Amino acid sequence: MERNSHLRTTIGEPLLNTVGASRVLMVGAGGIGCELLKNLVMSGFQDIVIIDLDTIDLSNLNRQFLFQKQHIKKSKAKIARESALEFNPNVRIEARHQNIKEEEFSVEWFKGFDLVMNALDNLDARRHVNKMCLAAKVPLIESGTAGYLGQVTVISGDLTECFDCLSKETPKTFPVCTIRSTPSTPIHCIVWAKSYLFGLLFGNAEDDDDEVMVKEDNADDETAKELETLKAESQALKTILAQAGQEGFTELVFNKVFGTDIERLRKMEDMWKTRAAPTPLNYNQIMDITGHLSQQLNVAPESTTLKDQRVWTLPETVTVFGDSLVRLTERLKELRESDPEASISFDKDDAETLDFVTATANLRAHVYGIEEKSRFDVKAMAGNIIPAIATTNAIVAGLMVMLAFKILNKRIADCKTTYLVYDSRGDRDQLLISEKLAKPNPRCYICRNAYIGLKIDTTTSTVQDFVDIMEDGGMTDVEIQENGRVIHDPDFDDNLGKTLAELQLTNGKFVDLVDVDDRKVIVYIIHRDSAALDGEKFILEGDVHKALVQQDKLRKTLEQLKAADAAEEALEAARKAASAPAHKHVEDSDIVMLEEEETRKRKRDGSLEILENGPLKKSSLTEPAHPSELGGGSQQPHAVSNDGVGDGTSAEQAVDVDEVVMVDGEEVDVVILE
Ligand SMILES: Nc1ncnc2c1ncn2[C@@H]1O[C@H](COP(=O)(O)OP(=O)(O)OP(=O)(O)O)[C@@H](O)[C@H]1O
Numbered sequence: 001m002e003r004n005s006h007l008r009t010t011i012g013e014p015l016l017n018t019v020g021a022s023r024v025l026m027v028g029a030g031g032i033g034c035e036l037l038k039n040l041v042m043s044g045f046q047d048i049v050i051i052d053l054d055t056i057d058l059s060n061l062n063r064q065f066l067f068q069k070q071h072i073k074k075s076k077a078k079i080a081r082e083s084a085l086e087f088n089p090n091v092r093i094e095a096r097h098q099n100i101k102e103e104e105f106s107v108e109w110f111k112g113f114d115l116v117m118n119a120l121d122n123l124d125a126r127r128h129v130n131k132m133c134l135a136a137k138v139p140l141i142e143s144g145t146a147g148y149l150g151q152v153t154v155i156s157g158d159l160t161e162c163f164d165c166l167s168k169e170t171p172k173t174f175p176v177c178t179i180r181s182t183p184s185t186p187i188h189c190i191v192w193a194k195s196y197l198f199g200l201l202f203g204n205a206e207d208d209d210d211e212v213m214v215k216e217d218n219a220d221d222e223t224a225k226e227l228e229t230l231k232a233e234s235q236a237l238k239t240i241l242a243q244a245g246q247e248g249f250t251e252l253v254f255n256k257v258f259g260t261d262i263e264r265l266r267k268m269e270d271m272w273k274t275r276a277a278p279t280p281l282n283y284n285q286i287m288d289i290t291g292h293l294s295q296q297l298n299v300a301p302e303s304t305t306l307k308d309q310r311v312w313t314l315p316e317t318v319t320v321f322g323d324s325l326v327r328l329t330e331r332l333k334e335l336r337e338s339d340p341e342a343s344i345s346f347d348k349d350d351a352e353t354l355d356f357v358t359a360t361a362n363l364r365a366h367v368y369g370i371e372e373k374s375r376f377d378v379k380a381m382a383g384n385i386i387p388a389i390a391t392t393n394a395i396v397a398g399l400m401v402m403l404a405f406k407i408l409n410k411r412i413a414d415c416k417t418t419y420l421v422y423d424s425r426g427d428r429d430q431l432l433i434s435e436k437l438a439k440p441n442p443r444c445y446i447c448r449n450a451y452i453g454l455k456i457d458t459t460t461s462t463v464q465d466f467v468d469i470m471e472d473g474g475m476t477d478v479e480i481q482e483n484g485r486v487i488h489d490p491d492f493d494d495n496l497g498k499t500l501a502e503l504q505l506t507n508g509k510f511v512d513l514v515d516v517d518d519r520k521v522i523v524y525i526i527h528r529d530s531a532a533l534d535g536e537k538f539i540l541e542g543d544v545h546k547a548l549v550q551q552d553k554l555r556k557t558l559e560q561l562k563a564a565d566a567a568e569e570a571l572e573a574a575r576k577a578a579s580a581p582a583h584k585h586v587e588d589s590d591i592v593m594l595e596e597e598e599t600r601k602r603k604r605d606g607s608l609e610i611l612e613n614g615p616l617k618k619s620s621l622t623e624p625a626h627p628s629e630l631g632g633g634s635q636q637p638h639a640v641s642n643d644g645v646g647d648g649t650s651a652e653q654a655v656d657v658d659e660v661v662m663v664d665g666e667e668v669d670v671v672i673l674e
């Protein structure tokens with residue numbers, strides 16, 4: 001039977017042809033990406049570019065089904081391509097083992113796609129792709145998962161809210177590979193301490209990794225060697241564990257985890273090309289100082305509360321590490337006398353486990369040159385982890401393809417944001433909830449700006465030329481900034497004679513311009529040698545004049561919003577005064593009116609589709625909070641992270657949805673899965 005016959009029957013010949021003729025970009029080949037790529041090659045897509053900066057890690061294999069043991073340490077993008085081609089060899093797949101933020105992936109490059117699909121795990125890359133798609137005017141399908149929660153939506157220029165329309169709280173989840181080998185923030189170290197090292201030392205003796213690391217006949221030499229090394233590392237720690245209670249035990253564990261293992265990682269030079277390499281620690285060296293300092297510290301003991309709230313010194317940290325390690329191993333030994341399978345779990349309210357996690361997290365932070373945290377902070381930050389769930393990724397990736405069909409079928413306005421929700425009590429049969437795409441936030445700097453391309457020879461054209469081009473377009477007294485750097489303003493004309501290249505205004509750079517009337521335009525630079533400009537000095541891709549007209553309109557809207565905000569503040573003040581015990585009588589109707597006003601305002605902001613008084617709270621679906629990586633738990637949509645560990649509390653807070661919701665005349669669909 002012809003490969004696409006079922007597909008043709010399902011979606012029809014015309015759409016199948018459109019899909020086949022489209023060119024799509026998939027960013028990220030991790031949890032969602034693997035599922036998505038498999039779906040794409042099975043759904044009629046013929047021309048796909050995939051990009052992922054990472055290599056395959058052992059911890060990916062439980063859910064990233066395009067990867068197998070023999071692929072560990074190989075490029076995710078390349079292996080994803082190879083595996084997907086086995087499903088369907090007739091698809092053109094280009095795999096790029098690169099960072100999407102690299103310069104070569106310019107606005108122009110993005111313009112080469114009909115559709116972009118994000119399967120990413122961090123805000124930074126998501127924001128970048130969001131901006132590139134807005135500038136290139138290419139629709140973007142954005143996705144994210146955190147444990148049982150998932151979200152899929154569409155971002156398209158003037159039609160919808162963009163990724164930056166609502167400010168994001170810092171997410172609380174993070175990628176596992178980052179945790180294992182390349183931490184860059186304190187939370188990465190805390191998660192490593194709590195979820196990896198703690199489990200290995202005090203969890204059940206059976207290490208899952210052993211199962212995966214059995215020697216494979218078809219593994220190549222390098223992979224086999226790496227597998228052996230990983231296995232040897234956990235084995236070595238287990239051997240040391242057998243010496244618990246003996247003299248020198250603490251030193252052995254310490255030197256193994258913060259010395260030998262780090263030294264091995266450090267030797268993997270490729271890993272440290274773009275990051276600072278970790279520095280191993282040595283127990284004896286620190287203990288020399290520790291002995292000395294702990295005596296001093298004993299002179300003036302602090303209250304426990306104070307000690308909890310400040311960051312410990314390195315010697316103090318080592319002392320707490322040794323102390324909690326000994327106490328926990330003793331506790332485990334006792335427990336195992338009655339139950340050989342016994343284990344200890346981390347509990348933030350169990351002082352010993354919290355001590356151990358605080359100390360080990362901070363030692364790891366020290367090794368990687370990351371900021372250390374107080375015990376108080378660690379307590380708050382630990383405990384926010386949920387595992388990545390393959391099924392969630394699969395559902396989300398399926399929804400992405402449905403959206404892709406709609407977009408390519410020119411029905412983008414019919415697309416919806418879909419949330420995958422989960423009821424931990426199991427008494428609800430609704431899994432997917434969709435709602436209309438939100439409108440752009442008029443206050444959003446990222447999508448409410450005009451993006452204009454400027455093809456120019458940056459090596460010969462000066463800032464003066466640039467100013468002239470923009471002023472000829474209608475801007476007056478223009479100010480120019482690049483990434484917060486002032487290039488020019490009417491009072492600072494030192495740079496006028498410098499070339500754009502001299503000021504690093506080179507190919508792919510975004511330059512922010514604002515004029516005396518507060519009209520903003522973002523220009524992205526496209527470097528072209530003079531010879532390639534067909535005799536012109538520059539070529540503008542976009543109409544500055546039109547952009548300024550749009551900006552004038554936007555300014556008016558913003559003024560109206562400001563006035564509405566002022567009115568609302570006055571109402572709020574009146575409300576407060578009314579509810580104050582000043583013998584004032586408040587009519588019920590006043591309260592209703594005030595609440596309606598609140599609803600209207602938040603809808604205007606784009607920050608509200610479903611109100612607190614409805615059963616679904618967006619806040620419980622959103623991005624977990626930690627700086628830089630994944631998402632969940634904040635007040636915004638587009639927020640659920642892709643994959644990885646997540647916010648343990650999110651699932652419990654899962655939305656309480658029992659019916660179709662009507663808010664302010666808007667309908668929220670509920671899809672019931674059988
Ligand atoms: N700037 C970027 N450019 C290209 N790919 C990126 C970028 N940022 C993240 N990615 C990729 O996006 C993917 C996200 O997938 P996922 O959330 O499953 O993460 P993971 O690293 O595979 O899993 P985990 O971190 O949980 O082990 C990763 O493969 C990651 O390498």
Ligand SMILES: [Zn+2]
Nearest residue numbers: 162165444447
């Ligand atoms: Zn926006």
